[in-house]
Amino acid sequence: MKILAFFGGARKKGNTMAMLNYMLDNLEGEKEVINCYSLKVTSCTDCRYCYTHPECAIKDGMVDIYRKVKEADIIIFAAPIYFFGTPGPLKVIMDRFQVSWASILRGDKPEKHTKKGAILMSGGSPLFKTQFTAGLLEMSEALNVYNAEKMGQVLMDDADKVENLDQRPEIKEEIVKLAALLK
Numbered sequence: 001m002k003i004l005a006f007f008g009g010a011r012k013k014g015n016t017m018a019m020l021n022y023m024l025d026n027l028e029g030e031k032e033v034i035n036c037y038s039l040k041v042t043s044c045t046d047c048r049y050c051y052t053h054p055e056c057a058i059k060d061g062m063v064d065i066y067r068k069v070k071e072a073d074i075i076i077f078a079a080p081i082y083f084f085g086t087p088g089p090l091k092v093i094m095d096r097f098q099v100s101w102a103s104i105l106r107g108d109k110p111e112k113h114t115k116k117g118a119i120l121m122s123g124g125s126p127l128f129k130t131q132f133t134a135g136l137l138e139m140s141e142a143l144n145v146y147n148a149e150k151m152g153q154v155l156m157d158d159a160d161k162v163e164n165l166d167q168r169p170e171i172k173e174e175i176v177k178l179a180a181l182l183k
């Protein structure tokens with residue numbers, strides 16, 4: 001079982017990484033975490049090369065990512081909310097998933113979900129109705145274009161008051177339940 005996790009946060013020792021580590025501790029398999037902040041990836045230029053070719057015209061850090069995503073059985077996105085959405089470096093990577101979205105135009109989209117996916121998010125503010133809406137939608141669609149069926153999400157609100165995941169036992173419980181669905 002190959003597990004590929006995209007870590008989209010700026011703080012390597014923050015709450016999002018704590019959630020991701022806890023999730024990975026509860027999963028068995030070959031695990032790899034991609035730190036989006038450390039990748040050299042150019043923004044999508046909407047050149048539309050992928051409308052007619054099953055690859056991206058830009059040959060940069062994404063070449064490896066495309067291969068890893070294709071090989072993965074499980075894809076996890078873990079990101080804090082930045083201004084309602086996902087942090088910039090992760091958004092740049094997800095925009096480059098356009099090559100897979102364009103399979104609809106090329107006519108080579110696989111019919112079924114072949115992978116499983118999950119989303120972990122943290123937000124500093126106490127919970128409000130649309131706190132996670134935008135970021136969750138972005139990452140859900142990123143899973144979808146790579147044929148990963150989203151098995152669920154764990155959303156930690158009020159995260160700025162949290163110094164240790166042990167302070168949020170309900171979040172730990174939700175992560176264990178979500179990990180079980182990925183197996």
Ligand SMILES: Cc1cc2nc3c(=O)[nH]c(=O)nc-3n(C[C@H](O)[C@H](O)[C@H](O)COP(=O)(O)O)c2cc1C
Nearest residue numbers: 011014015016080081082083084122123124125159
């Ligand atoms: C640029 C920026 C924008 C943010 N925007 C939001 C926001 O829109 N909603 C929210 O609830 N928290 C927001 N936050 C707070 C972070 O989501 C919160 O601190 C999060 O838990 C950080 O994750 P980390 O501990 O993994 O670094 C923002 C933080 C930053 C740095």
